[in-house]
Amino acid sequence: MSADSPASVHGAEQAPYRPVFVGEAKARLQKLFEQYPTKQGCLLPALWMVQEARGWIPEEGIAEVAEQLGLTPAYVKGVVTFYTMYHTHPVGRHFIQVCTTSPCNICGAEEVVKALLAATGCGELGATSPDGRFTVIETECLGACGFPTPVLIDNDFVESITPERVSGLLQGYK
Amino acid sequence: MGYPFPSHAKETVLLSRYFGDAAARTYDGWVKRGGYEGLKKALGMTREAVIEEVKNSGLRGRGGAGFPTGLKWTFMPKSVGPGRAHYLVCNADESEPGTFKDREIMRWTPHGLIEGCAIAAYAIGAERIYIYIRGEFTEPWAIMARAVAEAVEAGALGRSVFGSGNRIEVVLHRGAGAYICGEETAMMNSIEGKRGNPRIKPPFPAQSGVFGMPTTVNNVETLAAVPSIMMRGAAWYKALCLSSPKSTGTKLWSVCGHVQRPGNYEVTMGTPMKDLIFEMAGGMRPGRKLKAVIPGGSSVPIMTAEEIEDCPLDYEGIAAKGSMLGSGGMIVMDDSTDLVYQIMRLARFYAHESCAQCTQCREGTAWTTRILERILAGQGRPEDLDLLLDLADNMTGKTICVLSDSCAAPVVSGIKKFPEEFEAYVRQRRRAASSGSAPALAARS
Numbered sequence: 001m002s003a004d005s006p007a008s009v010h011g012a013e014q015a016p017y018r019p020v021f022v023g024e025a026k027a028r029l030q031k032l033f034e035q036y037p038t039k040q041g042c043l044l045p046a047l048w049m050v051q052e053a054r055g056w057i058p059e060e061g062i063a064e065v066a067e068q069l070g071l072t073p074a075y076v077k078g079v080v081t082f083y084t085m086y087h088t089h090p091v092g093r094h095f096i097q098v099c100t101t102s103p104c105n106i107c108g109a110e111e112v113v114k115a116l117l118a119a120t121g122c123g124e125l126g127a128t129s130p131d132g133r134f135t136v137i138e139t140e141c142l143g144a145c146g147f148p149t150p151v152l153i154d155n156d157f158v159e160s161i162t163p164e165r166v167s168g169l170l171q172g173y174k
Numbered sequence: 175m176g177y178p179f180p181s182h183a184k185e186t187v188l189l190s191r192y193f194g195d196a197a198a199r200t201y202d203g204w205v206k207r208g209g210y211e212g213l214k215k216a217l218g219m220t221r222e223a224v225i226e227e228v229k230n231s232g233l234r235g236r237g238g239a240g241f242p243t244g245l246k247w248t249f250m251p252k253s254v255g256p257g258r259a260h261y262l263v264c265n266a267d268e269s270e271p272g273t274f275k276d277r278e279i280m281r282w283t284p285h286g287l288i289e290g291c292a293i294a295a296y297a298i299g300a301e302r303i304y305i306y307i308r309g310e311f312t313e314p315w316a317i318m319a320r321a322v323a324e325a326v327e328a329g330a331l332g333r334s335v336f337g338s339g340n341r342i343e344v345v346l347h348r349g350a351g352a353y354i355c356g357e358e359t360a361m362m363n364s365i366e367g368k369r370g371n372p373r374i375k376p377p378f379p380a381q382s383g384v385f386g387m388p389t390t391v392n393n394v395e396t397l398a399a400v401p402s403i404m405m406r407g408a409a410w411y412k413a414l415c416l417s418s419p420k421s422t423g424t425k426l427w428s429v430c431g432h433v434q435r436p437g438n439y440e441v442t443m444g445t446p447m448k449d450l451i452f453e454m455a456g457g458m459r460p461g462r463k464l465k466a467v468i469p470g471g472s473s474v475p476i477m478t479a480e481e482i483e484d485c486p487l488d489y490e491g492i493a494a495k496g497s498m499l500g501s502g503g504m505i506v507m508d509d510s511t512d513l514v515y516q517i518m519r520l521a522r523f524y525a526h527e528s529c530a531q532c533t534q535c536r537e538g539t540a541w542t543t544r545i546l547e548r549i550l551a552g553q554g555r556p557e558d559l560d561l562l563l564d565l566a567d568n569m570t571g572k573t574i575c576v577l578s579d580s581c582a583a584p585v586v587s588g589i590k591k592f593p594e595e596f597e598a599y600v601r602q603r604r605r606a607a608s609s610g611s612a613p614a615l616a617a618r619s
Contacts, residue, residue, distance in 0.1 A: 035345045036365075037259070037385050043367030044350055069367070082369040082529075083350035085309045097310070101271045101523055102472060102516050103430045103505050140353060140523050141271040141472075142310050145430035145503065146178075146437050155312040 017060035020053045021046075021068050029068060039069045043079055047086055056087035084139075092128040092135035094173040096120070097152040098161075099142040107148035108162070113138060115163035116151075119170055133173070176437040177278055182454040186414065188424045189398050190440040193282045199317060201324035204285035210330055212401030216293045217338040224297040228400060230408035232415075232422030237265055237356075237393030238471065238501045240489045243400075249380035250298040250388050260300040261384050263365065263391040264291050266307045266314070267349050267356040270471035271523060272503030275426040275438050276394035280307070280314035283398065284321035285330075290397035292335060292342050293404060298390050301341045306361050308349040318346055353527035357575045358391040360529065371529045372575035395426055395502075416444030421488030425502050429455040432462065432508040443488040450487060451506055462508040466592070470500020472520050473580030475587035476513075496587070513595050517588045518546035524581035535578035538569040542585060554600035559589055 021029055028049065032042045046069060050061040057080055059073075066073045080086045087095075096116060100109040113136070117123060120134035128135045144150035147159035153173060161169060176182055177193035192198035198207055216224045229244025254260055264287070268276040279287055291303045307315050322344045325331040335342050347365050349355050355364045359373035362384040383389020403411045415422045421443040427450055430436045434456030441450060447469070451457065458464055464479040475497040477485070485491055489499045507516070525539035542565055545558055555561075566582035573579070589596055 036367075038366065040367035041365060041385070044348065044364065047350070048348060071367075079367065079369055083309075083352050085349075085351035100519075102519050103272050103503075105519050106431055106505075106507060106511055106516060139310075139351075140526055141269055143268045143277050143308065144274050145272050145505070146274050146428060148430070148436075152310055152312070157310070157313050 017058060019064055020050050020061065021064060025049060025053065040071060043069060043071070043076065044083075047076075047080060051086060056090050090128075092122075092133055094134050094154055096134055096136045097139040097142070098136065099140070099144070099148075099150050100138045101141040103141070103145035104148040104150070109149040111163050112149045112151070112161050112166065115166040119166050134170075176435060176439045176454055177282075179435050179437050182439065184445065184449055184454060185440050186424050186442045187440050188402055189279060189283070189286070189395065189426055190438060192286075193278050193438070195282065198283055199285075199321070201285060201321070201328050201330070204283070204289075208405070209285050209401075210289055210336075212404035213289045213292050213296075213330065214336055216296055216404050217336060217340060221297050221299065224293065224404070227408045228297070228403060231403045231411035232408075232420070233396065233399055233403060233411065234421070234489065235393055236395035236399070236425065236502065238270065238473070238498075240499060243392065243396055246380075246390060246392070247294070247298050249378065250390055251380075254299045259302065259385075259387050260298055261387055261389040262291060262295045262298060262300040262303045263358070263361060263379075263384060263389055264303060264305040264397055265356060265358065265361060265391055265393045266305050266311070266318075267361060268311075268394070268501075269308055269353045269356050270473060270501045270503050271520070272428060272430055272468060272471050272505040273501040274428045274430070275502060277311060277314055278438050279394050279398050279426075280311070280318050284314075284318050285325065286401060287318075287394055287398050288321055288325050288331065288344060290400040291344065292331065293400050294390070294392060294397055295342045296335075296340055298388075300390070301343060303342065303344045304347050304365050304384065305344060306347045306349060306355070306365065308355075309351050315346065315348060322346065352529075353523075354529045354575070354577060357577070360575070361391065362389065369529070371531050372577075374574055393501075399423060414442045416442050416488075417486035418444065418488050418490035420490055421499075425487065425499070427487065428501075428503045429506060430504065431506040432458060432511070433506045434459060441487060444486045444491065447482045447485040447487050447492075450504070451482065455506070458506075458508045462510060464506065465509045465511055466507045466513060468497075468503075468505040468507075468584065470498045471503035472505065472523065473576070473583055474498040474500045475583045476591060477587075478591050513588055513592050514546065514599055515550060517584050518543065518550055520584050521546055521581055524577060528577055532573035532578065534569050534572050535581075538565055538578055539581045541565060542569075542581060546585075549596065549599045552599070552602045554596075554602075556600060558600060559593075559596055563589060 046065045062076045063073045066076045121129040122136045142150045151158045151161045197203040225247045233243045234240045352370045354360045355370040357372045360370040364370045379389040412422045427439045439454045467477045481495045492499045521543040525543045528535045528539045530536040566586045569578040569582045
């Protein structure tokens with residue numbers, strides 16, 4: 001994962017696909033090859049690179065990764081669909097994950113979800129707001145159970161969110 | 175310390191001493207606090223002596239299984255053959271509901287973890303360490319990446335660690351949202367660029383692990399405890415014990431749920447559970463009574479308020495009460511909790527996270543969830559509770575990994591220990607639950 005924030009590409013499915021693994025990104029991938037004894041070992045990091053650059057992992061991204069690592073697109077797709085953090089369709093410019101597993105659930109996480117769905121205009125889980133700004137999903141345990149409710153917005157991990165804190169939280173994300 | 179709260183007098187702070195101290199995050203800051211001395215000392219010993227020291231300390235795996243760490247290291251082949259690289263994998267995929275200790279170790283004392291990893295790698299003859307960090311842990315990732323770069327710069331990692339001639343490298347590997355990858359063989363598949371399906375054992379990781387090579391997988395907290403064992407010795411660590419001699423050292427307890435001061439508390443093995451919940455974590459909110467505790471992460475059986483009365487916090491003490499120490503993720507629930515709803519949420523968690531390889535798990539976790547959902551909707555059938563128990567029996571001990579068993583544990587213990595709550599739903603005495611914060615139940619004796 002690089003320090004760059006995930007690119008905002010809502011609606012990118014209409015634009016022609018631009019390959020990710022050129023120039024500096026290609027060099028980064030070459031460097032990754034040194035960290036694993038097989039090229040396939042670089043599959044998860046390579047998929048992260050595509051998602052960071054394009055906001056999600058389109059079919060062309062799968063094909064590109066497959067070619068770089070000497071795998072078949074079908075194999076890569078099988079891996080992409082196993083892991084819930086890889087997006088197989090475009091999402092809002094800011095992707096919001098809210099923990100609703102038991103420890104947070106008993107501390108009111110479902111109220112935080114309701115407040116987020118209302119404040120973002122997403123309306124329902126998994127949907128993108130009409131302005132393309134947000135997508136909200138429930139996620140299983142974020143590993144910060146002592147700070148209910150943790151919310152992950154893009155790469156920003158925020159603790160102790162209550163329904164009251166929701167509108168303030170969203171202000172920094174345009 | 176009970177981060178984010180100040181240390182409590184009953185804590186023994188070893189791993190958590192520098193939680194909240196940002197200066198301890200840097201290489202120089204860590205060295206000033208005595209860091210990397212344990213690694214230097216280990217490098218001056220033979221590999222066998224390092225393993226022997228850890229073995230004698232009594233340190234056991236803190237990720238859930240509680241397997242003796244030193245003994246695990248002895249399973250690795252003695253010598254590194256040509257083309258047979260050894261690997262250490264550090265399990266930082268912390269995703270067991272209720273557990274949030276490894277996150278704090280990585281956030282505050284990244285060099286402590288790197289030092290522990292390097293000592294373990296030296297002991298098992300590994301030149302490369304993969305630290306598998308769950309994808310959601312963006313902040314720990316950034317802190318660990320910085321710390322690894324600093325350690326390389328300072329010669330604590332690299333081609334010749336502190337000039338000893340031993341090559342030890344760290345590669346951070348980012349997960350992508352899959353609870354099952356916390357299972358060691360699924361984790362190895364994930365590092366290899368595969369779906370995170372657990373593997374059948376044997377072969378065990380020490381024979382054929384990541385990339386088919388001898389591998390040891392240890393949890394973050396386990397490895398973070400190793401430097402001080404090197405520095406202060408096995409006897410000192412072993413003496414940190416208040417009850418069972420088979421449980422030594424300190425344990426970080428992630429206390430969450432309905433307590434007044436949720437946080438990570440570090441105590442000597444054998445400390446009373448009651449002290450942790452009622453003194454350190456501040457007990458229940460005013461006017462509330464304790465109903466149930468899941469002591470070791472969501473995969474272990476639920477305990478009743480009566481059962482925690484005289485339960486020591488160690489592997490044997492909790493096992494004697496029919497539960498497990500697990501990962502030390504303690505979920506505390508007061509009398510406002512709708513247990514049937516929360517058990518359904520846990521079942522749904524396991525159904526969501528099942529890798530779907532084994533029929534018992536793929537079908538069982540989903541079926542369990544559906545039955546619980548219909549019970550909650552007021553459509554429970556009289557035979558449903560027996561069906562859930564029968565299903566749980568078919569989900570226990572019959573699959574490649576223990577995810578399916580983990581789904582069964584809260585269901586079985588919930589039905590056995592709180593039957594009235596389930597029966598009340600089945601008899602439709604209570605209105606269908608619409609949320610986890612359902613109206614408080616009448617206090618139970």
